[in-house]
Each structure stands twice: as structure tokens, then as C-alpha cells.
Amino acid sequence: MSNEQIVHTGTSHGTIHGADDHGHGAHHHHETFITKYIFSQDHKMIAKQFLITGMTWAVLGGLMSVLFRIQLAYPDQNFPILETLLGHWAKGGHITAEAYYALVTIHGTVMVFFVLTAGLSGTFSNFLIPLQVGARDMASPFMNMLSYWFFFTSALIMLSSLFVETGPFSGGWTAYPPLSALGSASPGSKTGMDLWLISMALFVVSQLLGGLNYIATILNMRTKGMSMTRLPLTIWAFFFTAVLGVLSFPVLLSGFILLIFDRNFGTSFYLSDIFVNGIGALPNEGGSPILYQHLFWFLGHPEVYIIILPGMGMVSEILSTNSRKPIFGYMAMIGSLFAIAILSFLVWAHHMFVSGLNPFLGSFFVLLTLLIAVPSAIKVFNWLTTLWRGNIRFTPAMLYSIGFVSMFISGGLTGIWLGNSALDIHLHDTYFIIAHFHLVMGVAGIFGMYAGIYHWYPKMFGRYMNNTLAYIHFWVTFAGAYLIFWPMHYEGLAGMPRRYYDYTNWESFKMFAGLNVFISIVAIIVFAVQLLFLFNFFYSMYKGRKVASQNPWGSTTLEWTTPINPGHGNWVGEIPEVHRWAYDYGKDGKDFIAQTTPVGAGETVNH
Amino acid sequence: MMATVSDQQRKRIHPHKFSLWVGMASILMMFAGFTSAYIVKRNDGNNWLEFTLPPVFWYSTVVILLSSLTIFLATKAFKDRNMARYRVLITITAALGVLFTVLQWTGFEYLQNHGVKLIGSNSNPAGSFLGVITGVHMLHVLGGVVVLIVLFARAYNSRKKNYSTVPIEVASTYWHFVDAIWIYLFIFFNIVSA
Numbered sequence: 088m089s090n091e092q093i094v095h096t097g098t099s100h101g102t103i104h105g106a107d108d109h110g111h112g113a114h115h116h117h118e119t120f121i122t123k124y125i126f127s128q129d130h131k132m133i134a135k136q137f138l139i140t141g142m143t144w145a146v147l148g149g150l151m152s153v154l155f156r157i158q159l160a161y162p163d164q165n166f167p168i169l170e171t172l173l174g175h176w177a178k179g180g181h182i183t184a185e186a187y188y189a190l191v192t193i194h195g196t197v198m199v200f201f202v203l204t205a206g207l208s209g210t211f212s213n214f215l216i217p218l219q220v221g222a223r224d225m226a227s228p229f230m231n232m233l234s235y236w237f238f239f240t241s242a243l244i245m246l247s248s249l250f251v252e253t254g255p256f257s258g259g260w261t262a263y264p265p266l267s268a269l270g271s272a273s274p275g276s277k278t279g280m281d282l283w284l285i286s287m288a289l290f291v292v293s294q295l296l297g298g299l300n301y302i303a304t305i306l307n308m309r310t311k312g313m314s315m316t317r318l319p320l321t322i323w324a325f326f327f328t329a330v331l332g333v334l335s336f337p338v339l340l341s342g343f344i345l346l347i348f349d350r351n352f353g354t355s356f357y358l359s360d361i362f363v364n365g366i367g368a369l370p371n372e373g374g375s376p377i378l379y380q381h382l383f384w385f386l387g388h389p390e391v392y393i394i395i396l397p398g399m400g401m402v403s404e405i406l407s408t409n410s411r412k413p414i415f416g417y418m419a420m421i422g423s424l425f426a427i428a429i430l431s432f433l434v435w436a437h438h439m440f441v442s443g444l445n446p447f448l449g450s451f452f453v454l455l456t457l458l459i460a461v462p463s464a465i466k467v468f469n470w471l472t473t474l475w476r477g478n479i480r481f482t483p484a485m486l487y488s489i490g491f492v493s494m495f496i497s498g499g500l501t502g503i504w505l506g507n508s509a510l511d512i513h514l515h516d517t518y519f520i521i522a523h524f525h526l527v528m529g530v531a532g533i534f535g536m537y538a539g540i541y542h543w544y545p546k547m548f549g550r551y552m553n554n555t556l557a558y559i560h561f562w563v564t565f566a567g568a569y570l571i572f573w574p575m576h577y578e579g580l581a582g583m584p585r586r587y588y589d590y591t592n593w594e595s596f597k598m599f600a601g602l603n604v605f606i607s608i609v610a611i612i613v614f615a616v617q618l619l620f621l622f623n624f625f626y627s628m629y630k631g632r633k634v635a636s637q638n639p640w641g642s643t644t645l646e647w648t649t650p651i652n653p654g655h656g657n658w659v660g661e662i663p664e665v666h667r668w669a670y671d672y673g674k675d676g677k678d679f680i681a682q683t684t685p686v687g688a689g690e691t692v693n694h
Numbered sequence: 695m696m697a698t699v700s701d702q703q704r705k706r707i708h709p710h711k712f713s714l715w716v717g718m719a720s721i722l723m724m725f726a727g728f729t730s731a732y733i734v735k736r737n738d739g740n741n742w743l744e745f746t747l748p749p750v751f752w753y754s755t756v757v758i759l760l761s762s763l764t765i766f767l768a769t770k771a772f773k774d775r776n777m778a779r780y781r782v783l784i785t786i787t788a789a790l791g792v793l794f795t796v797l798q799w800t801g802f803e804y805l806q807n808h809g810v811k812l813i814g815s816n817s818n819p820a821g822s823f824l825g826v827i828t829g830v831h832m833l834h835v836l837g838g839v840v841v842l843i844v845l846f847a848r849a850y851n852s853r854k855k856n857y858s859t860v861p862i863e864v865a866s867t868y869w870h871f872v873d874a875i876w877i878y879l880f881i882f883f884n885i886v887s888a
């Protein structure tokens with residue numbers, strides 16, 4: 088399938104300056120290697136920095152999951168290669184319990200924060216906001232650069248924690264006390280946890296700097312004619328993502344500050360009545376570990392939407408473009424994003440039904456949690472109706488977008504089970520949870536990211552990725568994701584708890600031994616296919632087919648009015664004016680009408 | 695084709711001021727997090743130490759309110775281009791900011807002397823909360839002092855005449871904001887420990 092078979096209507100070419108024009112931007116200045124690639128203030132380069140860093144962590148995090156899946160599949164076998172790879176963390180070729188917990192913890196932390204937060208919204212908010220609202224750069228390019236370097240430093244510190252003698256933190260990605268508060272609790276709770284906390288604190292700073300910029304740019308730097316209701320849904324999604332981040336990360340920070348005091352200054356915010364083996368009773372009295380859970384999940388739940396909203400925005404855009412139809416229910420899409428953003432602050436205690444939370448209070452959280460299903464369902468219906476009778480082009484980005492919707496439905500439905508506290512008491516902390524959040528957040532999130540990469544790769548690098556490799560990548564990942572996570576529902580329903588090193592001592596879970604082997608093998612295959620993606624990504628950067636026209640997908644949005652390789656400043660000459668919303672596909676018999684096209688004489692007006 | 699228009703982008707509110715407002719919302723959420731944690735912990739009733747607030751907090755409250763007045767007058771002086779008056783007023787404001795943190799610190803010592811340990815072994819969360827929350831607030835005040843020092847230095851740099859009122863306006867909004875946060879915290883502590 089050639090990406091160039093798109094019909095151009097000829098109405099959108101107001102700013103074309105020749106197809107292979109290298110944009111020199113309005114602010115052309117001489118750039119050294121350092122200012123261009125390292126301390127760059129160009130939002131497009133910063134986006135690529137976020138992307139590459141995120142991808143690096145995705146590989147590391149994925150590798151960790153392969154390692155702990157090997158343990159779960161073959162708890163009684165030895166693999167000498169593991170000892171070569173991990174040294175004393177896998178003595179005799181068998182991953183130790185301590186290493187297993189560390190792997191699970193760091194896998195969760197980096198996937199949630201570094202890959203699906205920084206790697207996803209960091210990349211695409213940076214890349215698309217100025218391009219799609221019609222701005223030369225972010226409101227503060229300097230702060231934007233700082234945001235990346237805080238993230239980079241944070242990532243480096245997390246990486247360094249893998250190499251300290253007592254190992255990285257191993258108490259779970261949620262870092263509940265007392266494991267996170269007491270150095271004596273486990274090896275990973277020592278230096279590893281200190282580094283984890285420093286890293287996460289820097290990460291919060293990075294998110295705040297980034298989020299502030301995204302909000303300021305969207306609200307203040309739109310080009311002429313770009314009213315809020317003409318914005319593409321991507322931008323709305325990035326906007327709510329940033330608002331969620333700016334309002335919830337500080338609360339996490341307050342939780343971390345109290346944790347730092349408990350760890351280092353002998354306070355007892357989270358600690359009470361503790362007896363440590365080999366040390367005896369601790370003097371700490373009066374604290375409450377539940378307090379930490381409140382502070383953590385007040386961020387933690389909005390955080391899962393911080394992960395999924397950018398995907399929702401990009402998928403809306405890609406589905407509409409590749410169905411050649413306007414998005415169904417544009418205002419409803421914005422409304423449901425808004426509803427999700429508000430509700431996501433009011434449901435955090437559904438992670439704590441079993442923590443001793445007052446059941447009466449819990450029932451309010453049940454109600455609010457189930458309410459989230461309403462805006463979520465609105466979005467799903469709108470995506471499906473956008474596809475309905477569309478003129479669908481199955482580009483790799485489109486497949487990933489459809490995959491996103493599929494995963495979001497499958498994982499979202501189990502959310503409704505979990506939102507009922509009566510069911511959750513049984514399902515909490517079982518593999519059912521792992522299945523739920525990997526489908527709805529993990530896989531859907533990464534699908535959104537892949538969709539975005541495949542769709543905007545031509546804009547990022549001026550070349551296409553290879554379609555054949557992309558199709559193999561999609562189908563294996565799609566089938567693999569279901570094969571890995573679907574069976575976990577059954578394990579969870581049977582009561583198999585999460586976060587255990589070895590299940591062989593449980594008579595009741597012996598029946599899952601074969602299933603666990605199966606899951607692990609599929610996980611390894613899926614991991615291998617991601618390497619294929621990496622190859623495609625880097626190979627295409629240098630050898631991919633060159634983009635020959637400015638607007639290869641026949642899109643309406645502004646980023647496709649820039650030169651094929653835009654310079655810093657994005658547009659040569661003046662920034663185009665916007666005359667209509669972003670979804671005029673198939674209107675009045677035209678394939679598409681770009682946002683820059685003025686409303687014609689007898690045209691039906693909708694926005 | 696008339697698709698291009700002037701480069702003029704619409705900036706309804708100065709981007710620095712706007713960023714400040716978003717930043718303040720963020721800081722507010724952090725203190726909301728702290729004080730909600732305080733309430734949750736206090737209400738679980740497990741080993742909560744009741745104590746009275748250090749009286750010196752009343753003085754520090756007066757000091758920070760005064761400093762809000764002086765920075766307000768400083769902004770006015772700047773707008774009137776009365777630079778001598780402006781420099782005096784921001785110096786006073788910064789000094790009041792420092793005085794505020796010193797007074798808060800003596801408040802900590804008062805508690806320590808009255809058997810309320812803020813940190814360390816055998817401290818009670820009630821005291822620790824007060825210490826951490828007011829401590830984090832003090833850092834925000836000191837951050838404001840640093841900003842004022844920068845503005846002060848700029849006002850002396852006569853080579854670069856600067857007529858933009860944005861920096862002092864941003865600084866003063868922030869200053870009023872940390873002032874308001876303290877008033878909130880002070881009322882909060884008085885109510886919850888009453």
C-alpha cells in the first residue's frame with residue numbers, strides 16, 4: 088500500500104513552498120551540534136529526546152518483565168545464562184526472590200512513569216501542540232528543555248539504582264510504607280529506595296515544568312482563527328492530561344516529602360507498632376500507612392488517565408483521518424474528556440477497598456468509580472461510530488488505533504467489576520488486577536504510542552517506516568497482548584495473588600503451571616517483535632522511503648502545512664490562519680478540507 | 695490563496711503571569727495534600743498529641759501581612775517610576791520575609807522546649823505535621839526572598855533600563871500567594887487544634 092495514493096483536493100496548498108523544501112523557519116540561527124541535538128529548545132527535537140529516552144526504558148522495562156516471567160514459568164529450573172547476565176542476583180542461574188521483587192518494582196515504575204507518561208505525553212504533547220495549534224514553539228522553550236533534562240536526570244538516577252550493592256527498590260511500584268520507609272525492611276529499601284525517591288522527585292519537577300508549558304501554549308499561543316472548539320482532539324486530550332498532572336503530581340510530592348521525613352528524620356507519619364526481625368520493636372508510634380495510600384492514589388488514579396488521555400486524543404485523530412469521516416460527536420468527545428478529568432480526582436479510594444477503609448465511605452467511591460464508565464463508554468461509542476461505514480485505510484497507525492479501542496473496551500469492562508467493592512474484596516491483589524490494568528492502560532497506552540509514532544513519523548523524520556514490518560509488528564503484538572493478559576483473568580478469579588515469587592507451594596494454583604509457561608513464552612515472542620519495531624524505527628530514519636508530499640495522509644490539521652522537514656519555528660513565513668474545525672472529511676463531496684481553507688460561498692457551515 | 699496571516703499570536707495574558715497562576719495552583723494542591731493528610735491522620739484518633747500553637751505565630755502572621763502591604767506599595771512605586779522608593783520597599787519586604795522565617799523557627803524552638811518533638815525518635819505525627827508543613831511553607835517564602843534579591847540587583851543595574859512591570863507583578867502576586875497560604879495554614883492549625 089502506498090502512502091502517497093491520497094488525493095489532494097488542491098484547496099489546502101496556501102503555504103506550500105515546493106515539495107522538498109527544507110524549512111528554514113523564521114528564527115533561523117546557526118546551531119551547533121550541542122544546541123541542535125542536546126540542549127535543544129526546539130519542541131520537535133525535545134519531543135524526539137523524550138521519545139528515544141522513553142523507548143530506551145521500554146526496552147529495559149520489557150526485558151525485566153521477560154526475566155521475571157522466566158521465573159514464573161520455570162520456578163524450579165536453572166538457566167546459567169541468567170547468572171552471566173545478572174551475576175549474584177541469579178546465583179546458579181536462578182533469579183533470587185530479592186531480584187524478582189526488584190524487577191517487578193522497577194518494571195512497574197519505569198513503564199508507568201518513564202515510558203507511558205514521559206515517553207508518551209512528553210513526546211506527543213511536545214511535538215504536536217505547537218504544530219497543531221499554530222505556534223512557532225512552546226510558551227517557554229527554555230522551561231521545556233529543563234523539563235526534559237529533569238526527566239533525563241531522574242531516569243539516570245533510577246538507572247544507577249540498578250547497580251548499587253543492595254539492589255534497586257523492591258517494594259512494588261506504589262512504594263507503600265513500611266517497606267519504603269524503613270531501610271531495615273529489605274535490601275531494596277536501603278540505597279535503592281533513596282535513589283528511587285530522588286529520581287521520582289525530579290520526575291515530578293519535570294512533569295510540572297512540562298505541564299505548565301503545555302497548558303500555557305494551548306491557551307495562549309493559538310494561531311488566528313484557532314478557537315478552542317476548532318482544536319483537534321489531540322490538543323484537548325493533551326490539555327486535560329497536563330491539567331491532571333499539574334494538579335495531582337504535587338500531592339504525590341507531599342506524600343513523598345512525608346516519606347522522606349519518615350525514612351531519614353525519625354518521624355512517624357506512616358509508621359506505628361513495627362517489629363523488625365533482628366532489630367526488635369521500633370519506637371515509631373501513631374503513624375498510619377493508609378495515609379500514604381491516600382496520598383499516593385490521589386495522584387495514582389489521575390496518573391492512569393494521564394497515561395490514557397494522550398492515546399485517546401491521538402486515536403480520535405487517526406481514526407477520523409483514516410476513515411475519511413469527521414469524528415463522531417466532537418463536543419461529546421471534549422465533554423467526556425472533561426468528565427473523566429473531573430471524576431478521576433474523586434475515585435482514588437477504589438484502590439483501597441481492602442485497606443480498612445470505612446465501608447460506608449467506600450460505597451461513595453463505588454458510585455463515583457462506576458460513573459467513570461459513562462464518559463468512557465461515550466468515547467468508545469464515538470470511536471465506533473466514526474469507523475462505521477467509513478472509507479477505512481488500514482495504515483499501521485490505523486490498526487494500532489483500532490487495537491487501542493479494542494484493548495480499552497476489554498480492560499474497561501473489568502474495571503466495572505472491580506469498581507464494585509463487594510467484588511473487589513475477592514479480586515483485589517490478584518492476577519485479575521494485573522489483567523485489568525495491563526489491557527486498559529498498559530497495552531492500550533502503548534498502542535496509542537505506536538499509533539502516534541507510525542502516524543507522525545513522516546512529520547518527525549521526513550521518511551516512512553516500513554509497512555510490512557509494521558504489519559507483522561502489529562498483528563503479533565495484538566494477538567500476543569490478548570494471549571498474555573486474557574488468561575490472567577482466570578488466574579485472578581481463582582484467587583491467585585499477584586506479587587509472589589513462586590506459586591508451586593500452593594495446591595490450588597498447581598493447575599496454572601502450564602498456563603504460566605504459555606504466558607511467558609508469548610511474552611518472550613512479543614518482546615522479540617518489539618525489537619523488530621526498534622529496527623524499523625531506526626533503519627527508516629536513514630533508509631526509509633522519503634516523504635514526497637507535504638500532506639501524505641490527506642489530513643486537515645496544521646502540522647501538515649509545514650515544510651516536509653520543518654526547521655525551528657515550524658512555518659516558513661507567516662503562520663497560517665485557521666478557518667474551520669479539524670474534521671472536515673468527506674464534506675460537500677470533497678475528500679478533505681484543510682483547516683486553513685476559508686469557508687467557501689455555498690458551503691454548509693458547521694464550525 | 696490567502697491562508698497566511700500576520701504572525702501576531704494572541705496573547706491575552708502575559709505568558710509568565712499565566713505560568714505563575716498554573717504554578718500556584720500546583721503549590722496549592724501540595725498544601726491541600728498536606729492538610730488533608732493532617733485531617734485524615736488526626737481523625738483516625740490513634741496516638742495524637744494535642745498541643746497549643748506557639749504564640750509567636752501571631753507575630754509572624756502580622757509580619758507576613760505587613761510584607762504583603764510593602765510589596766504592594768513597591769509595585770506601585772515601580773509603576774510610578776519612583777525607583778528609590780521601590781528599592782527601599784522591596785528591601786523591607788525581603789527583610790520581613792526573612793524575619794518571618796526566623797519567627798517561625800523560634801516557634802519550632804518553643805514547641806521543642808515545651809515537650810513537642812517535631813522530628814526524631816519519639817516524635818508525634820501531630821508535631822511532625824506542623825514542622826513539615828510550616829517548614830515547606832518557609833521554603834516557599836525564602837524562594838520569594840531570592841526573587842526579590844534578584845529584582846533588587848536588577849534595579850541597580852542602570853545600564854539596562856527596564857520598564858517592564860511584569861517581573862515585579864509576578865513577584866508580588868507570588869508573594870501575596872504565599873502570604874495567603876500562611877493565613878490558610880494558620881487558621882487551619884488553630885481550628886484543628888482547638
Ligand code: HEM
Nearest residue numbers: 391395437438456460499502503505506515516524527528
Ligand atoms: C471503567 C473504568 C474503570 C474502572 C471502573 C476501574 C476500576 C478499578 C479498580 C476498582 C481498581 C482497583 C482494583 C484493586 O486493586 O483491587 C483498578 C485498578 C487499576 N486500574 Fe482501573 N478502572 C477503570 C479504568 C481504568 C483505566 C482507563 C486505567 C488506565 C488507563 C486503569 C488503570 C488501573 C490500574 C493501573 C490499576 C491497578 C494499580 C495497581 O494496583 O497496581 N483503570 N481499576
Ligand SMILES: [Cu+2]
Nearest residue numbers: 388435437438
Ligand atoms: Cu484507579
